[in-house]
Amino acid sequence: MIAEDHGLRWPRCVYSLSTRCAMKEKSKNAARSRREKENVEFLELAKLLPLPTAITSQLDKASIIRLTTSYLKMRGTNLLPADAVRTR
Numbered sequence: 001m002i003a004e005d006h007g008l009r010w011p012r013c014v015y016s017l018s019t020r021c022a023m024k025e026k027s028k029n030a031a032r033s034r035r036e037k038e039n040v041e042f043l044e045l046a047k048l049l050p051l052p053t054a055i056t057s058q059l060d061k062a063s064i065i066r067l068t069t070s071y072l073k074m075r076g077t078n079l080l081p082a083d084a085v086r087t088r
Contacts, residue, residue: 046056046064049071
């Protein structure tokens with residue numbers, strides 16, 4: 001919605017303060033939930049890497065993705081056997 005005031009155009013606030021706070025809180029909770037789900041998936045992905053738990057438990061997200069990508073590339077070029085056993 002746009003209101004006109006002496007030829008100037010400015011956006012009119014459509015939502016009340018309490019509604020905006022509720023929407024902000026809902027958005028914050030949705031983002032928190034999404035991050036939690038992502039973290040669970042990253043931990044599961046790290047567990048699948050053929051590395052000791054002592055190493056995989058200390059990896060950050062970027063390292064998990066990097067190592068997973070490298071591992072899959074090596075598997076694709078047959079540098080690793082398809083039935084490679086994890087060393088845990």
